[in-house]
Amino acid sequence: MSPRGSLTPVVASGTASVVKLLVATLAFVGAYAGIEVPRTPATTVRAVSADDASVETVELSSKSMQETTAQVQAETTLAEGTVTVTPATEGGPCDRSYEARSVIGNPHPERTVTYGWRLQRWSESSRGWRTYLSGGSGFTGERQSVEWQPRIAGNPGLYRVTLSVPGRPTAHSARFRVSC
16 A cells, blocks of 8 residues: 555545534634524535545525624714713612723724723712722724623712723713612
């Protein structure tokens, strides 16, 4: 047996593994992006054997991509410099998470833009806003919808969320009251 002939099963086995990995990757990306694969015989994928080196193509549906695009467009209608806060559905009035959202544009998409969140509570004694919680992150790209989920437990009062991006004015949410 020649060395070339003995490599054929290994190459075929490796090719089948590559095809399986490709199909798994497409399935993962499709699930992440919301792509549906129609269930018709023309869109099935066969494993590659040593005797058959052809692979059928997979057709992807654009229906779910359009729905995902509409959802992204609805989220990005929030203007830069605007922060919205909504209470999470779980939790009671004295122990609840909130969802703060905004949109940040990056004038230099090839660089990382950083941002910081602050949950501030109004202080009657100092007659000013004091930081209660903080967090931050960053991203690379042109524009991104960002969110943060602070939790307020057992501390009634008047709150607001701020978003700060270096070189820009701080954005403030509307004030909201937490009561027990």
